[in-house]
Amino acid sequence: METAYHILAGNSYTLKNVRLETAFVFDEDGVTATRTGLFCITVSNGKITRVFPNDAPLPHAIDAKGYLMLPAFKDMHVHLDKTLYGLPWQALSPRRRTVRDMIAYEQEIIPTLLKTSTARAEQLISLLQSYGTSFARTHFNVDTTSGLRSLENLQKALDNKQDSFKAELVAFPQHGLYYTDSAPLMKEAAQLENVDFIGGLDPFSIDNGIQKAIDLTVQLAIDHNKGIDIHLHDGGKEGLRTITYLAEQVLQNPQLKGRTFVSHAFVLAQLQSKETEAVAEKLAAAGMGIVSAIPFRGAAMPIPALLKHGVEVLMGNDNVQDYWSTFGTGNMLQKAHLMAELYGWVTEFELSRTLRFATRNILPLNNEGHMQWPKAGDKAALVLVNASCSAEAVSRMSATVAFAHDEGSLYWKS
Amino acid sequence: MVSRKDFIRNSALGFAGLAFVPGTLKEVNGTTSESAQTSGSYILKNVRLETGFAYENDEVIATHTALFAVEIENGVIKKISPNQPGAKNAVDAGGMLMLPAFRDMHIHLDKTFYGGPWQAVRRRTGGVKGMIALEQKILPDMLKNSTYKAEQLIELLQSKGTSFARSHVNIEPTSRLDSLKNLQKALENKKKVFGAELVAFPQHGVFYTDTALYLKEAAQAGIDFIGGVDPYTIDGAIEKTMDFTIQLALDHGKGIDIHLHESGESGLKTVEYLINKVNENPALKGKTYLSHCFVLGRLDRPQQEAIAEKLGAAQIGIVSTIPFGGLIMPIPTLLKHNVTVMTGNDSIIDHWNTFGSGSVLQKANLAAQLYGNTTEFGLSRTLKLATAGLLPLDDKGVQQWPKAGDQADMVFVDASCSAEAVSRISPVTSLIYKGNIVF
Ligand SMILES: [Zn+2]
Ligand SMILES: [Zn+2]
Numbered sequence: 034m035e036t037a038y039h040i041l042a043g044n045s046y047t048l049k050n051v052r053l054e055t056a057f058v059f060d061e062d063g064v065t066a067t068r069t070g071l072f073c074i075t076v077s078n079g080k081i082t083r084v085f086p087n088d089a090p091l092p093h094a095i096d097a098k099g100y101l102m103l104p105a106f107k108d109m110h111v112h113l114d115k116t117l118y119g120l121p122w123q124a125l126s127p128r129r130r131t132v133r134d135m136i137a138y139e140q141e142i143i144p145t146l147l148k149t150s151t152a153r154a155e156q157l158i159s160l161l162q163s164y165g166t167s168f169a170r171t172h173f174n175v176d177t178t179s180g181l182r183s184l185e186n187l188q189k190a191l192d193n194k195q196d197s198f199k200a201e202l203v204a205f206p207q208h209g210l211y212y213t214d215s216a217p218l219m220k221e222a223a224q225l226e227n228v229d230f231i232g233g234l235d236p237f238s239i240d241n242g243i244q245k246a247i248d249l250t251v252q253l254a255i256d257h258n259k260g261i262d263i264h265l266h267d268g269g270k271e272g273l274r275t276i277t278y279l280a281e282q283v284l285q286n287p288q289l290k291g292r293t294f295v296s297h298a299f300v301l302a303q304l305q306s307k308e309t310e311a312v313a314e315k316l317a318a319a320g321m322g323i324v325s326a327i328p329f330r331g332a333a334m335p336i337p338a339l340l341k342h343g344v345e346v347l348m349g350n351d352n353v354q355d356y357w358s359t360f361g362t363g364n365m366l367q368k369a370h371l372m373a374e375l376y377g378w379v380t381e382f383e384l385s386r387t388l389r390f391a392t393r394n395i396l397p398l399n400n401e402g403h404m405q406w407p408k409a410g411d412k413a414a415l416v417l418v419n420a421s422c423s424a425e426a427v428s429r430m431s432a433t434v435a436f437a438h439d440e441g442s443l444y445w446k447s
Numbered sequence: 448m449v450s451r452k453d454f455i456r457n458s459a460l461g462f463a464g465l466a467f468v469p470g471t472l473k474e475v476n477g478t479t480s481e482s483a484q485t486s487g488s489y490i491l492k493n494v495r496l497e498t499g500f501a502y503e504n505d506e507v508i509a510t511h512t513a514l515f516a517v518e519i520e521n522g523v524i525k526k527i528s529p530n531q532p533g534a535k536n537a538v539d540a541g542g543m544l545m546l547p548a549f550r551d552m553h554i555h556l557d558k559t560f561y562g563g564p565w566q567a568v569r570r571r572t573g574g575v576k577g578m579i580a581l582e583q584k585i586l587p588d589m590l591k592n593s594t595y596k597a598e599q600l601i602e603l604l605q606s607k608g609t610s611f612a613r614s615h616v617n618i619e620p621t622s623r624l625d626s627l628k629n630l631q632k633a634l635e636n637k638k639k640v641f642g643a644e645l646v647a648f649p650q651h652g653v654f655y656t657d658t659a660l661y662l663k664e665a666a667q668a669g670i671d672f673i674g675g676v677d678p679y680t681i682d683g684a685i686e687k688t689m690d691f692t693i694q695l696a697l698d699h700g701k702g703i704d705i706h707l708h709e710s711g712e713s714g715l716k717t718v719e720y721l722i723n724k725v726n727e728n729p730a731l732k733g734k735t736y737l738s739h740c741f742v743l744g745r746l747d748r749p750q751q752e753a754i755a756e757k758l759g760a761a762q763i764g765i766v767s768t769i770p771f772g773g774l775i776m777p778i779p780t781l782l783k784h785n786v787t788v789m790t791g792n793d794s795i796i797d798h799w800n801t802f803g804s805g806s807v808l809q810k811a812n813l814a815a816q817l818y819g820n821t822t823e824f825g826l827s828r829t830l831k832l833a834t835a836g837l838l839p840l841d842d843k844g845v846q847q848w849p850k851a852g853d854q855a856d857m858v859f860v861d862a863s864c865s866a867e868a869v870s871r872i873s874p875v876t877s878l879i880y881k882g883n884i885v886f
Binding site for chain 1 (some may be wrong): 564565567569771772801863866
């Protein structure tokens with residue numbers, strides 16, 4: 034494995050000197066600090082079986098050296114299958130302006146990219162891991178140029194990385210379902226066991242019809258027991274209509290609740306606050322989530338309003354370095370930091386809550402400051418960071434020293 | 448020619464994103480920086496420099512680079528010559544890209560929590576005046592180790608490729624001149640490896656607290672700029688404070704750099720008042736700055752154009768931390784009117800803010816994203832925010848840096864060109880200040 038980490042243990046081990054958050058410190062104005070303590074943790078077969086005081090002598094335990102243990106970092110929107118990361122630098126071309134321009138460009142370059150896409154996916158995974166991420170929801174192209182080869186190459190990379198990295202896969206019709214004839218390929222992809230979500234892309238602007246594209250997406254998800262995660266950049270009333278139409282379908286098919294997501298959903302940033310509240314309510318009722326890369330140019334996404342209504346909000350890097358964007362860091366703590374700055378979440382309490390966007394909503398302390406993670410029975414998906422508490426980790430983008438996902442080994446930075 | 452990728456492949460670490468070894472200049476070819484420095488002159492080999500743009504039709508599609516040898520003598524670049532890969536006594540730059548050393552043009556080195564325990568910002572009432580009351584309470588304690596903390600902060604900046612800072616330093620009745628003295632000690636300790644210019648900063652107002660006396664004293668104590676903060680909000684009047692500041696600068700031949708957060712009418716009036724005064728006193732042209740100047744982000748487009756033109760004509764610069772989210776500074780408009788725009792981290796971690804990375808390359812990256820500079824050309828131009836104006840290539844792609852006679856302040860980054868460095872916030876591998884190899 035090409036990495037600066039080394040395996041310290043398999044999926045059963047005991048850690049000592051693990052720093053865990055235990056409580057908030059309050060004064061009359063609120064939370065002023067986070068209290069932590071040192072603990073021992075036993076992991077068996079990828080499960081945390083015991084969290085116990087640090088006072089017993091444990092000569093065979095792995096020394097966590099006082100580093101802070103947090104829930105594993107999860108990147109919930111990335112394209113591991115088509116990155117230029119690891120290839121020579123190339124800025125964006127000013128000539129390619131629209132998504133349709135980009136589709137034409139992809140049709141040109143995909144055959145070449147596919148030749149090395151397994152190696153580059155592994156390199157990108159290594160980058161994510163260098164920032165402590167051990168899980169991703171990755172979209173992979175399903176289009177008439179790639180066929181299912183983008184998936185095959187990605188799956189190889191994931192197989193090679195399986196001890197240190199896990200992923201869930203979204204079949205992504207980047208060139209439209211009907212704009213190019215990708216619907217048959219999507220039907221094929223939907224039958225595959227390693228595909229977890231049916232993806233989509235701007236039904237209105239790419240396929241010229243919201244209903245037809247969404248209907249197929251929903252049907253495939255239902256028929257094959259998959260989730261849904263569609264890219265929606267469309268703004269205006271069509272963007273909004275896409276969301277509400279999808280929500281209607283989910284309400285009629287409750288098996289899709291809790292596993293249907295809209296990625297980007299930029300239209301939400303264009304709404305008046307009353308409209309935002311109404312859409313947030315609908316999303317919450319349908320159990321639909323929003324996945325965002327946290328745009329900060331122009332209007333910000335109404336993430337606080339979504340959270341207020343109980344909408345699940347996930348976060349991802351999306352592009353790290355490719356022909357769509359060259360600005361991604363691969364660092365989930367950097368994204369959380371960006372959110373904190375963008376939404377003005379500056380206090381100890383607010384910063385500590387912001388960590389959830391890096392961990393897919395798992396937090397060590399609940400809002401009252403009671404310990405809720407890790408507990409015996411939790412999956413041993415974890416990361417160790419050089420920070421005194423979650424708030425510091427988010428604000429200072431603290432460095433990662435070790436990570437493990439629940440079915441793999443414990444990796445320690447060399 | 449050996450490519451950068453070859454150097455990376457040959458380096459010890461294979462990890463993507465970590466494939467560099469900071470401080471490579473220290474120990475290549477058995478030539479340590481020590482021995483190189485004692486002779487006062489040395490040659491750097493395998494130095495990657497930008498040489499021109501590659502065009503397709505009329506568009507810049509890439510940046511050409513090549514490897515060179517760069518001779519340093521007495522803190523100055525003496526000669527740039529064809530690469531000498533075989534040169535025995537040369538310091539090997541390993542194919543890394545050499546850029547002008549980064550400059551942080553707005554920071555407070557004198558009051559930071561950096562190097563101490565984590566402490567989040569508290570929600571406070573009472574606005575800036577509440578913060579002044581807070582500072583009056585905590586500064587005496589902070590001053591106890593402010594020299595040490597300034598040095599820690601300087602080391603953070605250096606690690607991000609910065610070798611020079613414009614630091615504001617508190618001058619107020621609580622610290623009197625102690626914050627300045629403590630910072631000057633830190634700068635004296637670091638003088639071989641870090642440069643700074645200082646702004647005497649009346650954080651608690653010139654008249655709101657009785658600071659005028661201390662400012663007068665500071666003006667004669669080794670500072671470079673007379674600072675200020677929100678004259679209307681803090682001191683209750685624009686003219687009295689501005690007149691005092693301007694007179695003090697004129698009397699002592701100093702520049703001016705004023706914090707202006709006011710975003711309404713008083714902010715605009717302050718800007719206009721300063722423009723008029725600088726035009727009346729041309730000695731202040733080119734050495735007068737407004738830091739933050741949020742009001743520019745609140746104006747409509749025609750007003751922004753008009754003010755930018757006036758600022759350009761009066762040669763008043765704007766120093767911005769590149770805010771985003773709410774207010775957006777009209778930086779492209781300012782640049783269009785030849786206003787000097789510089790950036791800085793301001794707070795790294797203190798009682799005002801805990802988000803500072805210490806990297807001005809990260810600030811340039813932020814600006815590129817915020818203003819949509821995504822192309823090779825746009826990205827390469829954005830580097831100037833990190834270098835306080837200096838760029839290797841001019842807009843036509845003609846090499847303009849480095850040249851013989853330039854001060855030897857350089858940073859080495861693991862990037863193929865400026866555009867990549869800005870977009871990827873490429874790792875800094877080495878830093879040279881006045882010819883001294885910092886790492
Ligand atoms: Zn995407
Ligand atoms: Zn400041």
